[in-house]
Amino acid sequence: MPKQNSAQILTDLLFDKARVKRIRTMREFAEQDIIIPDGPYKGLRFKCDRQPYSSLWFDQVGKWRRHFAVGPTQSGKTLTCFVIPTMYHLFEIEETVICGVPTEEIASDKWREDFEPAIRASRYARYLPDKGDGSRGGIPRSVEFKNGSTLKFMTAGGGDKKRAAFTSRVLVVTETDGFDEVGHKSREADKFTQLEGRLRAFTPKTGSPSVLYAECTVSVEEGRTWREYTKGSSSVIVRPCPHCDAWVTPGRDNVFGYQDAEEEQEAYDLSDWICPACGEVWSEDDRHKANSLSKVVHKGQSVDKCGAVKGETPRTPTLGFRWTAFDNEFITAGVVGADEWLASRAEDEDNAEKEMRQFVWALPYIPDKEDMTKLDYQTISSRYIGMPPKGIVPADALHLVAAIDLGKYLCHWTVAAFGEGAAPHFVEYGRVEVASDDVGVERALAIALREWKDEISAGWEDDDGDTHFLEMTLVDAGWQPEVAYDFCLDAGGRFLPAKGFGASQGMAKHYTSPRSVGQNILRKGREYDIRKLKREAGKRLVKLVHINVDHWKSWLHSRFSTPLDQPGAATVYKVANNREHLSFAKHLTSERLTQDRDARNRMVERWEQVNKKNHWLDAGQMACVAGHIVGARLVGEATAPVVRRRRSSTVMAPDGRAFFVGERD
Numbered sequence: 001m002p003k004q005n006s007a008q009i010l011t012d013l014l015f016d017k018a019r020v021k022r023i024r025t026m027r028e029f030a031e032q033d034i035i036i037p038d039g040p041y042k043g044l045r046f047k048c049d050r051q052p053y054s055s056l057w058f059d060q061v062g063k064w065r066r067h068f069a070v071g072p073t074q075s076g077k078t079l080t081c082f083v084i085p086t087m088y089h090l091f092e093i094e095e096t097v098i099c100g101v102p103t104e105e106i107a108s109d110k111w112r113e114d115f116e117p118a119i120r121a122s123r124y125a126r127y128l129p130d131k132g133d134g135s136r137g138g139i140p141r142s143v144e145f146k147n148g149s150t151l152k153f154m155t156a157g158g159g160d161k162k163r164a165a166f167t168s169r170v171l172v173v174t175e176t177d178g179f180d181e182v183g184h185k186s187r188e189a190d191k192f193t194q195l196e197g198r199l200r201a202f203t204p205k206t207g208s209p210s211v212l213y214a215e216c217t218v219s220v221e222e223g224r225t226w227r228e229y230t231k232g233s234s235s236v237i238v239r240p241c242p243h244c245d246a247w248v249t250p251g252r253d254n255v256f257g258y259q260d261a262e263e264e265q266e267a268y269d270l271s272d273w274i275c276p277a278c279g280e281v282w283s284e285d286d287r288h289k290a291n292s293l294s295k296v297v298h299k300g301q302s303v304d305k306c307g308a309v310k311g312e313t314p315r316t317p318t319l320g321f322r323w324t325a326f327d328n329e330f331i332t333a334g335v336v337g338a339d340e341w342l343a344s345r346a347e348d349e350d351n352a353e354k355e356m357r358q359f360v361w362a363l364p365y366i367p368d369k370e371d372m373t374k375l376d377y378q379t380i381s382s383r384y385i386g387m388p389p390k391g392i393v394p395a396d397a398l399h400l401v402a403a404i405d406l407g408k409y410l411c412h413w414t415v416a417a418f419g420e421g422a423a424p425h426f427v428e429y430g431r432v433e434v435a436s437d438d439v440g441v442e443r444a445l446a447i448a449l450r451e452w453k454d455e456i457s458a459g460w461e462d463d464d465g466d467t468h469f470l471e472m473t474l475v476d477a478g479w480q481p482e483v484a485y486d487f488c489l490d491a492g493g494r495f496l497p498a499k500g501f502g503a504s505q506g507m508a509k510h511y512t513s514p515r516s517v518g519q520n521i522l523r524k525g526r527e528y529d530i531r532k533l534k535r536e537a538g539k540r541l542v543k544l545v546h547i548n549v550d551h552w553k554s555w556l557h558s559r560f561s562t563p564l565d566q567p568g569a570a571t572v573y574k575v576a577n578n579r580e581h582l583s584f585a586k587h588l589t590s591e592r593l594t595q596d597r598d599a600r601n602r603m604v605e606r607w608e609q610v611n612k613k614n615h616w617l618d619a620g621q622m623a624c625v626a627g628h629i630v631g632a633r634l635v636g637e638a639t640a641p642v643v644r645r646r647r648s649s650t651v652m653a654p655d656g657r658a659f660f661v662g663e664r665d
Contacts, residue, residue: 027058029092030084033124037117046084051330052291053237053323054080060235060296061085061213064319068176068228069215073359075328081215082174083118086151089170089211091124096150098168100195100214102178104139107153110174111140115151154198156191169202171195173214177223192224221364232318234299237327239290240307246277247295247303250326252361256281258337271337273326284332291327325360336360375557377589381581383564383571390573391428393417393462399630400427402456402473403498403622404449405615406480408436411448412587412615415460416623417468418632421567424559424624427460428573429584429616442483449475449487453495472626474498474545476618485535485542496530497542498622500549502607511548526637527551528625545625552621553607554593559624567635587616 024032027048034046041050048055053071057080061067069081089097101107111134119125127145129135134143134151143151152166156179173179179192199210216225238247250273257270273282282290297303299320301311325336339360346352357363388394397417404413411432416424432452436444459469477484477497484497501511514521514529523530527548532541559570572581590611 024092025058026061026085026088026092027055029088030054030058030080033091033122034079034084034087034118035121036079037121043121046079049292051076051080051328052288052294053327056237056294056296057081057321060319060321064233064317065209066212066228066232066318067214068225068232068318068320069213070218070225070229070320070322070362071215072323072325072328072362073217075323075330077215077217078114078174079118081213082172083114085213086115086172087118087122087124090145090149090151091127091147093170094147094149095170096152096168097170097172098152098154098166098195098198100154100156100171100173100176100179100192102156102175104153104155106175106178107141107155108139111143111153112137154195167198167201169199169208169210171199171210171212173212174216176214176216176225176228177219179224217358218362218364219358221366223364226364228318229320229322232316232320233314234320235296235322237294237323238297238303239294241275241277241280242282242286242290243275243280244278245305246275247307248276250274250276250282251324252340252356254326255333255336255340257333258341261337261341264338264341267341268334268338271333271340273333287326287333288329291329294327296321322362324362375561375589377582377585378578380560380572380585380588381578383560383569384574384578384581385564387425387571387574388463390575391460392573393427393460393468394419394425395462395464396420397425397462397468399627399632400460400468400470401623401626401630402470403619403626404432404452404473404475405618405622406445406476406484407434407615408441409434410615411445411452412619413452414616414619414623415456415470416620416627418627422559422627422632422634422637423568423570424556424627424632425571426573426584426620426623429619442480445480445483446487449483453487453491470494471630472496474622474626476622477544485533485544489540489542496545498545498547498625500547500618500622502548502550511546511550513548523629525625526628528628530629545629547622547625549618549621550607552624553591553617556588556617556621556624557593560588583613584616586611587613588620590614590617 030046031048032045036042036044036046048058054076057069067081067085069077071077071081086097086099089095099107099110101110116128116134119128124145124147127147127149129144129146132144133140140151141153143153145151152168154166173192173195176192179190179195196212199212202208202210214225214228218225218229220226236249238249240246241248254274254276255271256274257272258267261267261270273287274280275282293307295303295307295309297309298311299314301309301313303309325331339356343349343352343356354365357365393400394417396419398420399418400415401418402413402415404411411434412429413432414429415427417427418424432448434441434444434448438444439447456470456473459467461467471494473491473495475484475488475495475497477499481497481499488495488497511527513527514524514531517524520532521529522532522543529546530543531546533544535542556570559568562569564571572584575581591607591609591614594606594608
């Protein structure tokens with residue numbers, strides 16, 4: 001396209017403004033002004049008959065205030081449902097548009113790969129800016145076009161105020177599920193709702209109602225995209241069968257032939273579409289003709305034999321518009337059948353199934369094993385605001401405990417203070433070096449533990465200068481139990497060995513809570529117990545803590561997921577930058593809570609390791625158990641633990657618990 005001088009651009013603008021402009025429909029705008037910027041149709045005008053679903057989409061636009069598009073990848077979804085609506089409002093309506101993207105990197109990609117090529121290929125290239133955002137590389141934030149319209153990018157990152165500082169009548173969003181999670185530090189609504197709040201000033205009463213366009217590859221049923229689709233119009237596309245005249249929506253079960261193939265090419269050659277109603281095979285020509293006659297049917301509606309849509313349009317402001325592989329005429333039945341054949345034989349069957357549902361059939365993935373973890377390491381590492389610095393105990397602390405996870409070369413430890421409502425604050429955490437190669441594992445561990453005990457025995461001060469001493473310390477006894485037992489016996493009653501049980505330990509044996517206290521069960525707590533351990537003759541009696549680690553890891557994650565202004569919210573000590581807590585936070589998120597079915601088809605939860613460095617997670621959950629032992633309780637949780645009745649000669653704490661401090665057997 002030849003470069004125009006400033007005078008010519010100014011003249012064109014004056015003529016554009018001077019004439020009374022008829023506002024075209026979005027479909028007219030698309031077919032008259034949009035030039036395909038890349039792909040097999042590069043340089044050609046956009047035409048709806050290449051992908052008949054697009055004509056149905058454009059026919060629905062304008063009838064709803066909120067539009068959510070759900071379709072397979074590589075079907076023109078981004079251009080049709082994201083780029084064209086944006087360009088329509090920027091250049092046909094000539095108004096400001098907010099563009100919501102999950103991250104700044106995606107904003108840069110969308111501008112460079114989607115918006116700019118489409119604008120530059122069109123007659124609106126003359127409106128591209130010569131300076132500022134959009135005129136050069138980098139991350140665009142606010143692109144101001146020469147016709148006076150602005151494209152403002154907003155992301156899911158940053159604080160809530162960042163999304164509250166700009167208003168517009170039009171919002172376009174891509175990858176909507178990226179906005180779905182509520183920020184753990186935020187006390188406002190989720191980030192997508194915050195974005196949509198920028199439209200609040202524009203209502204039907206003002207004469208210019210707001211409009212929202214959102215598109216995304218569907219992720220899971222709980223994701224924003226699928227929720228909006230199902231709660232909205234839940235629209236589907238129907239078309240008449242060329243054989244039986246029934247109005248049908250062919251789906252995944254209507255790709256036939258690949259099931260009997262021995263190889264991928266044979267799967268491609270054998271695959272055909274079949275009618276869901278009569279079972280007859282459709283040729284690709286049959287499919288195109290049927291799609292050209294297709295109709296949109298909303299939730300609660302039906303189609304009679306003559307093709308008339310029956311039923312009322314649902315009373316919702318949201319269009320949930322979905323198309324599938326059958327509507328995607330960029331691919332054939334052979335391509336889909338070959339993909340299905342490969343997916344059924346993939347080594348990672350879950351991932352292959354996920355790709356087929358999400359990317360081909362525009363359906364949410366329903367995993368056999370669902371990741372239940374909602375916590376990320378950035379959230380944990382940021383929870384230091386308003387907290388005291390490293391090594392200082394909060395003024396309102398009621399209990400101070402510690403725990404240490406043993407390792408061959410490093411032991412990882414945590415110190416936690418508990419205030420009202422069982423809110424754990426990690427006062428300090430660290431590592432102790434173990435010289436296993438120099439003196440042997442057992443001796444090196446014993447030396448390291450004694451040195452650590454000497455270090456922590458001095459206690460920790462609060463802001464007033466008062467010293468707090470540890471009430472309870474749990475020592476990992478799962479790896480080198482004899483070392484842990486001997487150390488705790490020598491250290492005194494404030495130190496107890498602990499052993500974890502559960503699916504996350506990779507053991508066949510899960511934690512089993514004792515029915516009651518008795519001869520060998522000294523105390524029964526919340527998913528833990530303290531019991532006597534019989535050892536070889538001549539050795540002293542060990543008191544061992546058995547822990548359901550699956551429960552207590554979930555408990556710790558729940559504390560870090562609790563909003564900071566609520567009881568039970570976990571925090572970390574104050575640092576200059578949250579990067580200082582990244583290693584600790586990554587340990588705490590090194591395992592994920594999953595939900596899957598057991599051999600009896602029951603849903604069970606278990607923790608699975610995704611990162612080998614999980615030592616502070618183990619130490620952290622043990623510290624939480626230690627806090628519970630000494631009396632830390634969530635709001636509403638019973639404060640009196642179940643204890644074993646002891647002879648009156650035994651010293652007891654005021655609340656009836658066994659008094660461990662300095663106690664020996």
